[in-house]
Amino acid sequence: MAEKIRVLLVDDHQVVRRGLRTFLEVQDDIEVVGEASDGAEGVARTAELRPDVVLMDVKMPGTDGIQALRLLREQDDPARVLIVTSFTEQRTVVPALRAGARGYVHKDIDPDALAAAIRSVHAGHVLLQPEVAEALLSQDEQGQGGGTGRGSTLTEREREVLGLIADGRSNREIARALVLSEKTVKTHVSNILMKLDLADRTQAALWAVRHGMTP
Numbered sequence: 387m388a389e390k391i392r393v394l395l396v397d398d399h400q401v402v403r404r405g406l407r408t409f410l411e412v413q414d415d416i417e418v419v420g421e422a423s424d425g426a427e428g429v430a431r432t433a434e435l436r437p438d439v440v441l442m443d444v445k446m447p448g449t450d451g452i453q454a455l456r457l458l459r460e461q462d463d464p465a466r467v468l469i470v471t472s473f474t475e476q477r478t479v480v481p482a483l484r485a486g487a488r489g490y491v492h493k494d495i496d497p498d499a500l501a502a503a504i505r506s507v508h509a510g511h512v513l514l515q516p517e518v519a520e521a522l523l524s525q526d527e528q529g530q531g532g533g534t535g536r537g538s539t540l541t542e543r544e545r546e547v548l549g550l551i552a553d554g555r556s557n558r559e560i561a562r563a564l565v566l567s568e569k570t571v572k573t574h575v576s577n578i579l580m581k582l583d584l585a586d587r588t589q590a591a592l593w594a595v596r597h598g599m600t601p
Contacts, residue, residue: 390417391508394437394465396428396454397421398446402493406441406470409497416504425454432458437465439508442487444471444478455485468507470500483588489513510556512588539581545599547574551587552594 393416395403400423407418420435422428425442426449432440440458444451455467468489469482479490489507491500506513540548543564550560557571564571575587584590593599 390415391439391504392417392419392435392437393504394419394428394431394435394440395421396423396425396431396440396446396451397443397470398423399443402443406500410501410504413501416501425449425451425457428454429457429461432463432465433461439504440465440467441470441504442467444469444473444482452481452485455482455487459486466507466510468503468513470495484585486586488588506554510558511554512551512591513554514588540578544574544578544581547571548578548590548594549599551575551578552591552599554591 393410395406395418397403397406403421403423407421410416410418419437420431422431424446428440428442428451429449442451442454449457451469451471458465458467466488467486468491469487470491470493471478472493473479482490489503489512491503491513495503503513546564547560550563555563557568557575560566561568561571566574575590578584578590579586582590582593584593
């Protein structure tokens with residue numbers, strides 16, 4: 387049997403944490419390993435418990451979710467963070483994703499969809515609900531996401547990799563699809579980000595969608 391996905395819950399509302407725990411504990415492949423009531427505690431508990439996925443709220447007293455994300459990135463923590471929040475405005479979404487979140491979903495998400503989101507993020511995918519993607523695309527339209535002309539600097543192989551990133555594929559899945567090593571795929575991803583002047587694969591995925599470079 388495959389190992390369970392270890393999940394840490396970070397939310398300042400105990401009722402929310404209790405509800406999430408109650409649902410997730412009935413999933414055969416997910417284990418809730420701990421809870422935290424703010425970002426600072428979340429960072430400390432992440433270091434202590436080494437979860438695979440952290441479910442993080444954004445708006446919390448003291449150290450909020452975005453600050454916690456930045457701290458985790460500074461520590462080069464391997465845990466993947468899925469934002470679960472009531473706030474999907476551009477001013478909240480964009481900083482969270484730039485800080486390192488691997489997914490962003492609304493708290494009213496269907497429970498089964500949340501479990502699927504955890505599995506997807508754990509597998510290395512970037513996960514955004516439609517309204518979140520819309521907020522990021524809106525920012526891109528305001529001139530912060532790279533121009534179309536930059537796409538001409540990509541090689542044919544890099545365009546293939548970019549399209550698969552936009553399709554939500556992990557590096558391992560891209561390697562299998564293109565019959566490449568994961569190391570080679572990582573090199574292509576780095577080159578894509580450099581050429582398009584993008585910060586991460588989330589921005590790359592949205593750039594590809596906006597410029598019609600999806601499979």
